[in-house]
Amino acid sequence: MVRTRFTDLLGIEHPVVQGGMMWVGRAELAAAVSEAGGLGIITALTQPTPADLVKEVERARTMTDKPIGVNLTILPSINPPPYDEYRRAIVDAGITIVETAGSNPEPHMEMFKAHGIRVVHKCTSVRHAVKAEAVGVDAVSIDGFECAGHPGEDxxxxxxxxxxAADALSIPFIASGGFADGRGLAAALALGADGVNMGTRFMCSVESPISQQVKERIVEATEHDTELIFRTLSNTARVASNSVSREVVEILNAGGDFPAVRELVAGARGRHVFEHGDIEAGIWTVGLVQGLIHDIPTAGDIVRRTVDQAEAVLRERLALFEPVAV
Structure with missing residues (x-):
């Protein structure tokens, strides 16, 4: 067991988190991670309604009685989801840990705090992490440029x-982006983090609810097989390299605007990839860390071997500092 400020804060055994991922963070995966001693997270907006979110949490609780979190990603939108209703559903479901992401979580803090919910805010820069600490979050997940999805613009x-982040924060924080095994956990701990968040690694697990063809593509792919789209729109996203993402990059680099790629990047197309396994059907997120992923184990095995390997690596490295007998 690796005990840190983060594990103590949330009452979990291991400092390994399965972050919220659209279309991926469902009950089976979250429960498997939590049952193994990590923190599994159900993605709120994957559920079509707040009532469905409550049912998904209830379904996860039939598989584990250990802590489970819910991700609530808050983004500006022409037709925004009913965030207040999802927030109420989180409370009604008895959730005690929320991962927020996207916009400033401050508007949601009062209600979460009033119900004893711990808030972990995911952000991509130190300045945003410091702001999150100032508005009262309990912990931060700091997302590096290697990550899948939105790595920010820095x-x-x-x-x-x-x-x-370690120099700037006083609250616990975990590292996200580029983590797949115990070597990464050991490195994150050495750099000052209190744990790691792994997305792509848990996508490629037995319990992950995405198509087997997508998992096999992650195993086959290397760290070179991603694209950064929306760079020219200052809304960078890291996605799998395929014919669609390469076309999006080409159009935008040639001066195209968002309407020129709107149909290519439609969320329904990305969901189709995950559900039906046609990896060329649309845009789908994956991190550089896919280059370190070579198998499709259970989520529990990922948690256990990550912690075991981290301990072994740290012990081996520390042995280098032992005095040499003369």
Whole structure:
């Protein structure tokens, strides 16, 4: 067991988190991670209604009685989801841990705090992490440039971002982006983090609810097989490299605007990839860390071997500092 401020804060055994992922963070996966001693997270907006979210949490609780979190990603939208209703559903479901992401979580803090909910805010820069601490979040997940999805616009990788966050924050924080095994956990701990968040690694697990073809593609792919789309729109996203994402990059680099790629990046197309396994059907998110993923184990095995390997690596490295007998 690796005990940190983060595990103590949330009452979990291991500092390994399965972050919220659209279309991926469902009951089976979250429950498997939590049952193994990590923190599994159900993605609120994957559920079509707040009532469905409550049912999904109830379904997860038939598989584990250990802590489970819910991700609530808050983004500006022409037709925004009913965030207040999802927030109420989180409370009604008895959830005690929420991962917020996207916009400033401050408007949601009063209600979460009033119901004893711990808030972990995911952000991509030290300045946003400091702001999150100031508005009262309990912990931060700091997301490096290596990550899947939205890495922000600063392009700061974890090797610099993690110790910079450690210098600036007083609350616990975990590192996200580029983590797949115990070597990464050991490195994150050495750099000052209190644990790791792994997305792509848990996508490629037995319990992950996405198509087997997508999982097999992650195993086959290397760290070179991603694209950064929306760079010219200052809304960078890291996605799998396929014919669709490459076309999006080409159109935008040639001066195209968002309407020129709207149909290519439609969320329904990405969901089709995950559900039906046609990896060329649309845009789907994956991180650089796919280059370190070579199998499709159970989520529980991922948690256990990550912690075991981290301990072994740290013990081996520490042995280098032992005095040599003369």
């Amino acid at each position: 392009d700061i990788p974890g090797l610099v971002l993690i110790p910079a």
